[in-house]
Every structure is written in C-alpha cells, then in structure tokens.
Amino acid sequence: MTTGSLLAADLVIAVLAAGGWLGGGAASAARRRPLALGLAAFALLATLARAITITALARAGWWFAAEKVLIAAPLSLAAVAVAGPRLLRAAGDIRSVAVPLLFAGYATSGALLVTVLHGYPASAGAGLLTVAGVVAATAVSWRALGARPSRTVSRATLVVAVAALVTGTGLTAVPDGVPDVPHDHGYRDARTVSEPTRRFTLTAGTATVRVGGRDVAAWAFDAQVPGPELTATVGDVVEVTLRNRDIGRGVTLHWHGYDVPNSQDGVPGVTQAAVLPGQEFVYRFRADQAGTYWYHTHSVSDIGVRMGLYGVLVVRPGPMTGLDVTVPVHTLAGRPLPAPRTERVETGTPVRLRLINTDSTTHRYALAGTAFRVAAIDGFDLRGPTSLVDTAVLIPAGGRYDLVFNAPATPVALFVDGRVVYSTGEVSTATTAWPVLDPLRYGVASPAPWSRIDREFTLVLDRGLDLHELLPRYAHTVNGAADPDIPTQVVRLGDIVRFTIVNRSQIVHPWHLHGHHVLVLSRDGKPAAGSPLWLDSFDVRPGEVWEVAFRADNPGMWANHCHNLAHADAGMTLHLMVS
Ligand code: C2O
Ligand code: CU
Secondary structure (H helix, E strand, O other): OOHHHHHHHHHHHHHHHHHHHHHHHHHHHOOOHHHHHHHHHHHHHHHHHHHHHHHHHHHHOHHHHHHHHHHHHHHHHHHHHHHHHHHHOOOOOHHHHHHHHHHHHHHHHHHHHHHHHHOOOOOHHHHHHHHHHHHHHHHHHHHHOOOOOOHHHHHHHHHHHHHHHHHHHHHOOOOOOOOOOOOOOOOOOHHHOOOOOEEEEEEEEEEEEEEOOEEEEEEEEOOEOOOOOEEEEOOOEEEEEEEEOOOOOOEOOEEEOOOOOHHHOOOEOOOEOOEOOOOEEEEEEEOOOOEEEEEEOOOOHHHHHHHOOEEEEEEEOOOOOOEEEEEEEEEEOOEEEOOOEEOOOOOOOEEEEEEEEOOOOOEEEEEEOOOEEEEEEOOEEOOOOOOEOOOEEEEOOOOEEEEEEEOOOOOOEEEEOOEEEEEOOOOOOOOOOOOEOOHHHOOOOOOOOOOOOOEEEEEEEEEEEEEEOOEEEEEEEEOOEOOOOOOOEEEOOOOEEEEEEEEOOOOOEEEEEOOOOEEEEEEOOEEOOOOOOEEOOEEEOOOOEEEEEEEOOOOEEEEEEEOOHHHHHOOOEEEEEEO
C-alpha cells in the first residue's frame, strides 16, 4: 500500500469510527438496543483498526502521523476505555451507555477535525482545544439526556474544559508573518547587460477566440491563445515589451523555467508591480540556456493563465535542423488546446516534439507509431536517454518534455489524455494501457555536483483552516501556514540548499521554485537512479516525499509555490530569499 492510499484509508476509517460511536450513542439514547450495540461494536473495531493505519503512517514518516499519534491516538484510547467496559456491563437500561458512546464519538470526531482542519505540525494548542470541545460536548449531552452528573463530576468537567480552552487558545498562535518584501534589490539588472538582439512586443487584452468550433471569451496576448511563440538562439539578448490594453486585474510576464535575473521574473508584489491597463513593462534577459520553456502572467495567475495569458518560449542552441514542433497543452473554457494537427513528414526527418503542460493538473502523453527518446525535461538535456516504445509520460503542471525520433515511413501520432493532437497520418493504437515512464529511473546517472549541503528545509504540504483578511478559508498550506503567513526561507548566495517536500494531503501538488532548477535526490527514500534530473516543475503525489537540492546562485526574492495555480492562490505560496 502506498502512503497516499494509507492516508486515504486512515481518513475513511476515522470517519467510520466517529460515525459509529455517534450513531451508537444516538441509538442508545433512543433505547434502540440492537442497533446501539451493533454500531458501537463496529466503531470499536474501526477505532482499533486505526492502530494499524496510524502505525504504518508513522513508519512512512512522522509528518504523516504526528497529530494522529499525539492527539487522535490518546483520544481514541480514552474513547475505548470509557465506552468499552460500559458496553460490556450494559445489561440493564441501554440508555446508560449513551453518554459514554457519545463521548467516544466526540473524541474521535474531534481528532478527525484536527487532521482535516489543522494537520501538520501537531500543536499543543490544537490538542487542548479539541479536549475542551470534547469535554464540553459530552457535558452538554449529559445534561440533555437528563442524567445528573454528581457535583464533583460537573465541576471537574468545567475546570478541564476551561483550562484546555484557555491554554489551547493561547497556544494556537499565528505563525510569524513574512518580512517585508523588498521591491528593489539593486541586483545585476539585465537591462545594462547589452543591446537586445531579439525584440518582441506582447499586448495583453480581452479577446474572443475560437476553440473547438466555438467562440469563447479569453484573456490573450496579441488576441491569440496561446500567445505568439517566442524563439531565440543561445547568446541572444531577448527584449519583450509587455503592454496591457484592458486586463483590469493587471498582467506580468513570468518566464516559467527560465532562470532570469530576479528583476525580470515577473512576480507582482515581489519583483515588480502588476502592469495595469494602459501601462507597459520591458523585460530583458540573456538567452543562455537552450530548451523548451513557456511564459505566463503571474498576476491573479490562476485566472490569468486559465483565461489564456500564456505562450511558448523556445531557445535553440543554433540553427534549426529537422522538424521542431511545439505542443502547448491547455484547457480553455473546458475545451482542449491545441487543435489537432496533421502534416506529412519525410521519412528519416529528425523530429523534436516539445510537449508543454500549461494547465494546473497533470496530463498523460503517448507517442504511438515510433520509438523515441526523452531528450530533455524542463529544458535540461538528459544524460544517456534510451529508446522507448509504447511508453507514456506524465507531465506535471508547468512541466516540459522534449521527445525526439527520426520519422519512420509509417505514420506517428501523439495522444494527450487519449486525444490525438499531432500526427503524420492515420494511427489507430490503443495507448491507455501503456506503462508510464519513471524519469527517476531513465538515462545514465552521474555523480552529484556537490558534496555538501549548507541549508535544509522541509515543506509539508496539506490543507487547513486559515484566516485570510479576517475571513476563514480552507487553505492549501505549507508547514501548517498559508500565504502570506508562511515564513520566508532565507539563504546565502552560493549555498547548497536541500528541500524535503512532503505531501500529506489527498491531492497532487506540482511544485515550482522560481529562479533555480533543482536536482532530484530521492523520492520516498529511494535515490534517483537515472540521468541527473534538473527540474523546475515536479508532481509531489499524495503520500510522497521528495528530496531535491540546488545551488542558490540567483540572488533575489523568489516565489516558491504549487503550480496548481488555484492552490497557489489559496495559500500554497512561499518565498526564498537569496542574498
Ligand atoms: Cu509558472 Cu510562479 O509560475
Ligand atoms: Cu497544489
């Protein structure tokens, strides 16, 4: 069983246990003896089963089990200790076990709420608040059922609840806020580097575009989705003038995966102000890294990108040889892009398919009709990629894979989630059952470029209740906090930094650090065994633990976030300060 499915199973069992206890309590209050005993027995079994799931999760990593061991387990034990013996002695009036069963129900539900609303790290505050809630709810039920607890019991209950409440509230402190984001770092500014050799202008505006035979409202660069494809050759100095015609919420250009100087990174509120209607901003950077990249707005990025403010950036090492096809996949107004394209290709032509996922969720790509190699991932060439046949690749949100092959005499077709998007003729192959390539086991390994780690950070990804501008929201969290309350990680220029990224939630989080590519060290404790993988976007699936490292060689304040942009907007964004 994977840790992801363990997390899901544990959650389901916890819900069943809580439901069983509460149902049993209600049934016994209503003097429905067989039902009450049945539900209670079921709840008892479910509660005991959690001993197994919680132990297994703790063995997978403390992050997955902390609050379960510290809060759920003691409360479950209390539930069993209180309800169990009374059930055995419930020979007479079944109503006499109602309060113990309800107590067990409140205890297990309370612990469940801690997991769902608070998560990692477990805090004494959360534990005490839960105890206060459980005690108070039990006391209220006791009274409601007309029983008369003795004075001492009532007093003790009150004291425990109040004490837990007081200490709990005090301990649930809000994490430290982000230090003020500096707006002018005074770092090397690309504008002073040299004269541009490639100039582009992109005008952002609302537009109506045709997708799948339908007109849809979009936000677009130069009235097209995707925006114009920007190409350059290594050594070029690229200058892009961004104009905003009428996007009221502002626009910027972020060069996804291109490690530009901080002032050119396009993050509003961090590296520049958003470009408002009628304004413009000029980006300039040297194209010193060949590969497949993309650009997108970073202002209200979830809506902005979804509405169409993105395009392709390709940097070639030299003059083009063979056929070079870019396939930026996107979902616009519920319809898939790009439109399918067929072209005849001469046998033997070297072909490079640049697959780009500009959506917020993973896509599955399958190339049928030819053997191929994965030449590059996220713009970086792989070492010793071997030939693959009938193998699919999963590309995370924001990620890019370059597939290369020599055109065979027979047609080839590229499927994205089962739909043909590019082909050189008619191909009818079922690709859905193909195995998926594991990039951590592909290509030839080489020794790590460093022998030391200077700084280490752990990022535990989860969900939790959070106050945002005084309104409660169910945020996507990092280490129990949501943007803007996640402390900025501060490192020195040149440090070798290791991130351990743990996903204890039930959803995939495609992680994306700005300004740097990270080298994958391990996943779930197993070292990466293939070609060195220098990624800027990688899926951390539920229950997974990734270790990645990078040299902090690009000074400035960098965004570090989930590239499911809805998650990023709902709290899953922090910053890395390199100075
Ligand atoms: Cu492609 Cu901060 O994003
Ligand atoms: Cu996410």
